[in-house]
Amino acid sequence: xxxxxxxxxxxxxxxxxxxxxxxxxxxxxxxxxxxxxxxxxxxxxxxxxxxxxxxxxxxxxxxxxxxxxxxxxxxxxxxxxxxxxxxxxxxxxxxxxxxxxxxxxxxxxxxxxxxxxxxxxxxxxxxxxxxxxxxxxxxxxxxxxxxxxxxxxxxxxxxxxxxxxxxxxxxxxxxxxxxxxxxxxxxxxxxxxxxxxxxxxxxxxxxxxxxxxxxxxxxxxxxxxxxxxxxxxxxxxxxxxxxxxxxxxxxxxxxxxxxxxxxxxxxxxxxxxxxxxxxxxxxxxxxxxxxxxxxxxxxxxxxxxxxxxxxxxxxxxxxxxxxxxxxxxxxxxxxx
Amino acid sequence: xxxxxxxxxxxxxxxxxxxxxxxxxxxxxxxxxxxxxxxxxxxxxxxxxxxxxxxxxxxxxxxxxxxxxxxxxxxxxxxxxxxxxxxxxxxxxxxxxxxxxxxxxxxxxxxxxxxxxxxxxxxxxxxxxxxxxxxxxxxxxxxxxxxxxxxxxxxxxxxxxxxxxxxxxxxxxxxxxxxxxxxxxxxxxxxxxxxxxxxxxxxxxxxxxxxxxxxxxxxxxxxxxxxxxxxxxxxxxxxxxxxxxxxxxxxxxxxxxxxxxxxxxxxxxxxxxxxxxxx
Numbered sequence: 001x002x003x004x005x006x007x008x009x010x011x012x013x014x015x016x017x018x019x020x021x022x023x024x025x026x027x028x029x030x031x032x033x034x035x036x037x038x039x040x041x042x043x044x045x046x047x048x049x050x051x052x053x054x055x056x057x058x059x060x061x062x063x064x065x066x067x068x069x070x071x072x073x074x075x076x077x078x079x080x081x082x083x084x085x086x087x088x089x090x091x092x093x094x095x096x097x098x099x100x101x102x103x104x105x106x107x108x109x110x111x112x113x114x115x116x117x118x119x120x121x122x123x124x125x126x127x128x129x130x131x132x133x134x135x136x137x138x139x140x141x142x143x144x145x146x147x148x149x150x151x152x153x154x155x156x157x158x159x160x161x162x163x164x165x166x167x168x169x170x171x172x173x174x175x176x177x178x179x180x181x182x183x184x185x186x187x188x189x190x191x192x193x194x195x196x197x198x199x200x201x202x203x204x205x206x207x208x209x210x211x212x213x214x215x216x217x218x219x220x221x222x223x224x225x226x227x228x229x230x231x232x233x234x235x236x237x238x239x240x241x242x243x244x245x246x247x248x249x250x251x252x253x254x255x256x257x258x259x260x261x262x263x264x265x266x267x268x269x270x271x272x273x274x275x276x277x278x279x280x281x282x283x284x285x286x287x288x289x290x291x292x293x294x295x296x297x298x299x300x301x302x303x304x305x306x307x308x309x310x311x312x313x314x315x316x317x318x319x320x321x322x323x324x325x326x327x328x329x330x331x332x333x334x335x336x
Numbered sequence: 337x338x339x340x341x342x343x344x345x346x347x348x349x350x351x352x353x354x355x356x357x358x359x360x361x362x363x364x365x366x367x368x369x370x371x372x373x374x375x376x377x378x379x380x381x382x383x384x385x386x387x388x389x390x391x392x393x394x395x396x397x398x399x400x401x402x403x404x405x406x407x408x409x410x411x412x413x414x415x416x417x418x419x420x421x422x423x424x425x426x427x428x429x430x431x432x433x434x435x436x437x438x439x440x441x442x443x444x445x446x447x448x449x450x451x452x453x454x455x456x457x458x459x460x461x462x463x464x465x466x467x468x469x470x471x472x473x474x475x476x477x478x479x480x481x482x483x484x485x486x487x488x489x490x491x492x493x494x495x496x497x498x499x500x501x502x503x504x505x506x507x508x509x510x511x512x513x514x515x516x517x518x519x520x521x522x523x524x525x526x527x528x529x530x531x532x533x534x535x536x537x538x539x540x541x542x543x544x545x546x547x548x549x550x551x552x553x554x555x556x557x558x559x560x561x562x563x564x565x566x567x568x569x570x571x572x573x574x575x576x577x578x579x580x581x582x583x584x585x586x587x588x589x590x591x592x593x594x595x596x597x598x599x600x601x602x603x604x605x606x607x608x609x610x611x612x613x614x615x
Contacts, residue, residue: 060454193467193476200454200464204445207414208520209438209468255455255500 050181052268055247069131074231075138077104102228238296245303275302367556373422395557397571438468442517442525452502459497465516507538
């Protein structure tokens with residue numbers, strides 16, 4: 001249980017990590033805190049749900065590295081919008097940043113697909129090339145923008161771009177992620193058999209008349225868009241975990257496609273919500289050293305621990321299953 | 337199995353409704369026609385000047401050594417690759433058009449080209465064979481599910497319907513994929529090394545099953561294999577391929593000299609020990 005008392009103290013003091021006045025117990029008004037955190041608490045599960053749905057296809061199609069490159073490209077996209085924002089107000093606005101970062105991510109994803117189509121550049125090389133290029137470009141643009149003279153200062157620090165801040169999401173983020181999530185769910189569930197077939201065996205799907213190029217394009221655009229939007233909240237370094245870990249965990253548990261999808265959604269939504277609540281709890285309870293820790297890493301580590309726990313349980317079960325099988329075989333051999 | 341004639345008429349009516357079909361190179365009764373087809377990877381020809389035809393209801397076996405262009409030729413016929421020169425027609429259409437219909441072409445690929453841990457059951461695999469026919473937004477109907485279940489039963493795997501594909505034996509997996517290839521009631525079935533990686537008993541079962549469905553569905557079969565013995569005993573026509581076609585006729589006309597030239601080695605071990613009739 002969290003060590004919290006129900007009296008009144010300023011939430012801003014706690015969030016800022018200020019120590020409690022001497023002789024006074026650190027306490028807060030939970031209602032006020034939850035009111036302040038209502039948008040993160042709405043946005044995080046929605047973001048987790050849409051990432052977990054796409055995660056199944058990303059993992060099964062072995063596209064994890066592509067999403068990694070696109071996630072890093074979001075740094076380049078955000079940096080580009082900030083650099084353009086120096087002289088163009090729209091690029092510095094919320095929608096300007098989302099639009100430019102989204103276009104940058106989608107273009108990177110499509111370029112990886114285009115470069116790896118021929119035989120000259122392999123997929124892994126194309127991913128590696130675009131990953132480092134977009135990070136290098138992003139970091140360069142961020143620092144150029146920061147050091148540009150004049151009153152028009154950069155609205156974000158480079159670290160904020162890397163680690164994100166889910167605690168500071170607002171109504172616009174909630175709307176954007178909700179609309180995007182609804183679109184992704186409609187597209188994926190509406191075309192589910194084609195998505196499954198293309199994921200399982202693209203060549204066979206083509207032979208059976210599935211427009212695999214369209215499915216591939218849709219998946220790339222959806223993953224890139226979600227990464228571009230979500231990267232602002234959990235950071236460009238962390239977003240990829242949300243796209244990979246739920247699907248990878250679900251694959252350990254179920255051998256049915258429907259089962260993998262449901263478990264991925266459950267793991268993603270519950271894991272992210274639990275992580276967010278844990279993050280709030282450590283801030284509220286003023287836990288030393290971690291009270292001001294960013295939510296992104298806590299969220300990723302929660303998903304990682306769930307993955308690790310399920311992997312461990314699976315290995316143990318497999319070990320005992322094999323041992324039992326070995327004993328049965330030995331007993332049968334002895335009997336014969 | 338449903339009545340083949342009904343289906344045949346249904347397909348024919350669709351075929352003539354389809355706009356933009358190239359019927360010029362569709363020679364009479366031939367379901368599959370290749371005319372002077374060439375294909376190159378990075379400027380190097382893998383398939384060169386290949387002319388083949390498979391009349392309706394026949395089995396065409398394509399044999400050749402490893403790297404002779406067999407699988408490339410199959411991929412050209414399925415529209416997965418585009419030829420650099422020449423024309424290919426499947427049921428009077430381009431291969432891409434024939435495949436886009438979703439119910440004219442069946443394909444049984446090589447066994448090892450799949451992630452066997454993919455989370456999907458045998459029944460779901462067979463149902464995927466109907467996805468193209470339903471269109472991008474189509475959902476499987478009750479009739480589709482019944483058709484898939486019937487097809488799975490027809491290959492003798494009704495009791496394994498809910499088993500994950502990776503947990504079936506090699507022979508059972510091939511039968512599931514055969515059911516997927518046949519569930520849309522195609523008119524032409526392409527098979528790429530259908531018995532590779534399958535034990536001897538399962539190979540015989542598969543051959544018997546293929547002969548049965550061919551008769552029931554009046555299928556045209558195109559079989560690619562390096563298994564000379566299996567192909568010569570089951571095919572109406574044989575094409576010996578080693579970049580280009582060296583022989584294309586009935587199996588009875590195939591000589592050891594021809595095979596030695598195509599395979600570039602002694603072919604004694606490929607034929608049965610008492611195969612004097614091959615001379």
